[in-house]
Amino acid sequence: MDALLIEQLRKVYPNGVEALKGIDLTVREGDFFALLGPNGAGKTTAIGIITSLVTKSSGRIEIFGHDIDREREKAKSLIGVVPQEVNLNMFERNYNTLVNQAGYYGVPPRVARARAEKYLKALHLWDRRDDIARNLSGGMKRRLMIARALVHEPKLLILDEPTAGVDIEIRRSMWDLMRDINASGVTIILTTHYLEEAESLCRNIAIIDEGRIIENDTMANVIGKLQREAFVLTLRERVSEAPALNGYTVRLRNEHEIEVEVAKEQGLNRMFEELSAQSLHVASMRTKTNRLEELFIRLVEGKHQGVAP
């Protein structure tokens, strides 16, 4: 079943800006789906429309088969959302924030209290239950928003830049958390600036730019579309100029590092053979940039120049 179905979704703001130019999107139940795009691409507008915070100009949206116009309440009760911007009541007790949210979805008070305890414990905020949101750290506020989004036990969880502005340690912990939530059967749609995050977590991906979906495929297929990839090689030997490697583009980074651009059909074996032939030994190797980031840039640039990725 489709957790989310979007057909020809358009949004024109009163100032004339067309934020969405008729997008189509399908997210299957149980998926961990990435929605990527630069600032202003239309991601947050799309999420705003799905969650009823933005009015669409035209198009159709279904949540688990329920049309958001015709079956508004049913559709909304299936969604949990963690917005990009912190939107907590800063002066409310954290425990009450969850109990209230459950109440807004019609969860009876006894069950709401049990769920508030469960999710505050799961998100490691139970010992801060009597505190107010204002006194929490940035990472804790994000976790409280995730707990709040889960308290009515939605089938579709939308996370809009959930790790924006949090440090690497917190981000990694939140990745584990999101994997667990998805493994428990909740469909997740994730928007993020961190392409590494999407590559690590998501099975399917859509890339949105200037209000249009420019790529929508499995993560594996999208990564597979990369025609060239750049590697940084650290050499044991000191070199004063970039070694010539037949068929490869090589650039000297410093006296121990070179950068080699490898086309998909070339492979790496011949590169190592040529380096060995020149008595150069590779101590370590890494990709120059995140692969998805590379692809993203090429897709966006390619779209403007009519070039394939």
Place this chain on the structure above:
Amino acid sequence: MSDLGRTAPEDFAPVGDRPPASLLMINAIGLSTIVKKEVRRVLRIWLQTIVPPAITMTLYFIIFGSLIGRRVGDMEGVPYTTFIAPGLIMMSVITNSFGNVVSSFFSGKLQLHLEEMLVSPLSYVTIVLGYVAGGVVRGVLVGALVTVVAMFFTDIYVVHPLTTLVTVLLTAVIFSVAGLINAIFARTFDDITIIPTFLLTPLTYLGGVFFSISLLSPFWQKVALANPILYMVNAFRYGMLGKSDVDVGTAYAIIVAGVAVMFATALYLLHRGTGIRH
């Protein structure tokens, strides 16, 4: 996240009942949640919500009642302090029911936590009723406190208890919804002070709180009759003292129409998304 240990998928497995399917049930539980939240807010910040109006009204009773009132003598056949008591109670009900909803709803917009309700399946009727209930509770609480204060300065009696109660409740409802409408349009803190300062306060002061309109010239009497607050104050004064400058039936018609118009306006604006959706 040093304090975030590992979780497991089982931590997020659904427990307890699924959300009730009935829309009526969702809205009933939702309404009770909003009311509890709003009442908790009023009581949590009682130093801002309950105490200041009681102090202000005490000052009114001391200055206008005891000091100046003694020189005024009787008005409409009752001592001046007794005459102004219903007006001052209504004034506190009006300003507090309005102020409660405008500040609570606007702070929800400003801090964005209003989105908690907007993304939920709650109907707009439920959201309006929840906020209005909070405004009514504060208005009535403050009104009751001012009544107790008034008892220290004059004899308080109630001629028509039901009229008194219904008038105070309906007036609190009207101004709670008015506060909500103000908050819907408001974009800045200035926007939530303009209406109380430039509209509500003058209309309340000129609405027969401190005087009977029989003191005015015929022309200004006609002007005063265009002020809806005059009808609320007089309906309430009729309930307490059995005296009114206006026909009580007309007053009730205006009050009931006011409730209907305010509710319809608030619901229309929320459905349109004014001030809450892009």
